[in-house]
Amino acid sequence: MKESKKFLYIINYPTFEEELCMLEMRSIFNTEPKDKVLISSIDFNPSFSTFIKSRLEIFHEKENFEDILKELDKDVIKLDDFKLEFIKPLKADVPFSERFGYLSEIGDKILGVPDIKSPKLVLGLGKHNEKWVFGIHEKNDNLWSTHEKKPCSYSNSLSVRVAKSVVNLAANGNHNTKIIDPCCGVGTTIVEGLSMGYDIWGTEISEKNTNNAKRNLNFFNLEPRVKHQDMHTIKENYDSSIVDIPYGLFSHITKDQQQDIINTARRISKKMILITFEDLDYMVEKSGFKIVDRCAVTKGSFKRYILVCE
Ligand SMILES: C[S@@+](CC[C@H](N)C(=O)[O-])C[C@H]1O[C@@H](n2cnc3c(N)ncnc32)[C@H](O)[C@@H]1O
Incomplete structure (x- = not known):
């Protein structure tokens, strides 16, 4: 699987802790989230902050969905017991009726047997700033x-x-x-x-x-x-x-x-x-x-x- 050094963090906080969240993000990542999304090359465990809801390790980032599929043809993922999902806050731009279609096209490119109930690894797809992003999606274990x-x-x-x-x-x-x-x-x-x-x-x-x-x-x-x-x-x-x-x-x-x-x-x-x-x-x-x-x-x-x- 492709090694990646770019991470997309989904951030959220109660209003009264907004300042604390920003301070913590500056301290860990030297930057603040924008619209509750933070992009960084720093690899930080999402379960180590109450403010990080999930982390996507980006494998592919493309303007067109078809280009994500092309990358998956070039760089074949062989994986069993995986699950494929849309990243919740990053699916707003994708109409509900189309989401399943995108996921099954990605699923067809992965060599292996999925396990929806208890996956060992979750792969996430979403759209951020007009670009499609795809990679390993890890949620905060809380x-x-x-x-x-x-x-x-x-x-x-x-x-x-x-x-x-x-x-x-x-x-x-x-x-x-x-x-x-x-x-x-x-x-x-x-x-x-x-x-x-x-x-x-x-x-x-x-x-x-x-x-x-x-x-x-x-x-x-x-x-x-x-x-x-x-x-x-x-x-x-x-x-x-x-x-x-x-x-x-x-x-x-x-x-x-x-x-x-x-x-x-x-x-x-x-x-x-x-x-x-x-x-x-x-x-x-x-x-x-x-x-x-x-x-x-x-x-x-x-x-x-x-x-x-x-
Ligand atoms: C505000 S409380 C800390 C509460 C702690 N953060 C917690 O979540 O349980 C301050 C503590 O400092 C302790 N303390 C006061 N003077 C101290 C000293 N000179 N050396 C060590 N502990 C001291 C007190 O006994 C008290 O438990």
């Missing part, structure tokens, strides 16, 4: 949504969606990044990071939260990478830290303690993703970090700021 029900939660925990996103921001999608969540609470980011194969650790000053984080990790069969430790005693250095800063509404914390947390993040990591409920830009600047990108996530009366600092 397994991350099973993490929404954890044995131990915390009033101030991040949502699974935000946790997954901040891990991607911390790593820019690069799995060689060494990440620390020094105030990890019940381990929400650690669960997401480890499930995506990232090298992530957590520390937590509260013994109860540390134990609860370990229970959560154990529940999902993940390594218990959480230490009961005051972050200010951390000796190791990390590429990135994720700091969901304790906030006065939920814990007794002074401005000086918040500044100390940001200062320590600066000491132990080259980059920091800061999650706050209030404007702490002045503290970031005081620590020596520079804010290089940012977004706000607003839900009801809650507004969270997410800052990328280097």
Whole structure:
């Protein structure tokens, strides 16, 4: 089968997370989606972002459908247990009555036996910007949504969606990044990071939260990478830290303690993703970090700021 280095990502998001989605896409792909479609040569697992609904690895991209068929004659696909489908958001330009015809013409070119019920591979066809696109179509497996029900939660925990996103921001999608969540609470980011194969650790000053984080990790069969430790005693250095800063509404914390947390993040990591409920830009600047990108996530009366600092 033809090797390809061009991917088409189908993106979607709830309105209140639009800014977060754009920030995450800039961080992973250095670009933003246009009309909820993002084209990139970067190969990113679609199940690693809550915003990527599916990914098409483009084998052929042609103005005319017949030219796709010609390519399939030249470069014959031999494949069993496959399924052929129209890519949902990319079928609007193709009348419903014609869709089956296009799919069966493609199907005739593939050497092998299809399996519609439990295919090993799904091939997708669609039309984007007046061009036909065809390739391997992989949907988000949505397994991350099973993490929404954890044995131990915390009033101030991040949502699974935000946790997954901040891990991607911390790593820019690069799995060689060494990440620390020094105030990890019940381990929400650690669960997401480890499930995506990232090298992530957590520390937590509260013994109860540390134990609860370990229970959560154990529940999902993940390594218990959480230490009961005051972050200010951390000796190791990390590429990135994720700091969901304790906030006065939920814990007794002074401005000086918040500044100390940001200062320590600066000491132990080259980059920091800061999650706050209030404007702490002045503290970031005081620590020596520079804010290089940012977004706000607003839900009801809650507004969270997410800052990328280097
Ligand atoms: C906003 S909560 C983090 C919640 C977490 N993101 C989650 O989803 O569960 C902040 C956490 O920082 C912890 N913390 C405060 N000061 C700390 C310190 N010096 N070292 C380590 N953890 C600390 C608190 O006990 C609290 O669990």
